[in-house]
């Protein structure tokens with residue numbers, strides 16, 4: 668047992684101590700490919716990894732925007748949108764993990780840190796302040812549409828290069844989730860009357 672200058676035990680035992688504040692070399696650079704026995708050509712894997720990294724960055728932006736709007740939403744639809752935005756955030760977060768793990772599985776490097784995402788994403792960054800609900804919804808819909816376009820392109824390329832796994836992930840999970848969420852979100856910006864039907868053929872019933 669180690670001793671203090673006064674000869675008493677310092678309380679620090681001979682137990683193995685953690686080695687902290689370590690740094691080391693990069694063991695795989697971003698943009699490089701690791702050899703994996705998947706039966707896929709290097710060029711095919713590289714194309715898929717590039718496409719997946721783009722969709723990953725845009726999906727992280729969309730998920731973050733859902734959280735921002737979950738916190739900042741207000742107005743008479745507050746409760747339903749507050750809950751809906753958080754549900755969609757959770758579902759997008761599942762996609763983030765699936766896309767990122769597919770990149771690693773294909774031998775690529777994924778990042779996902781906010782600074783790296785900001786460099787890659789094509790989603791417009793919203794302002795820090797609070798925007799009106801229709802604007803929040805418009806931003807979400809635009810991000811969804813961008814991701815769906817990218818997904819269809821990548822799914823087609825995946826079929827061309829024989830990467831059925833990427834095609835399945837993009838179509839079954841990414842594309843379908845984005846289509847479904849778009850339906851739920853876009854339905855909130857249809858200007859339907861809330862109380863009185865907007866039809867001249869159906870006058871209000873007279874009260875006796």
Ligand SMILES: [Fe+2]
Nearest residue numbers: 737738749753
């Ligand atoms: Fe919350």
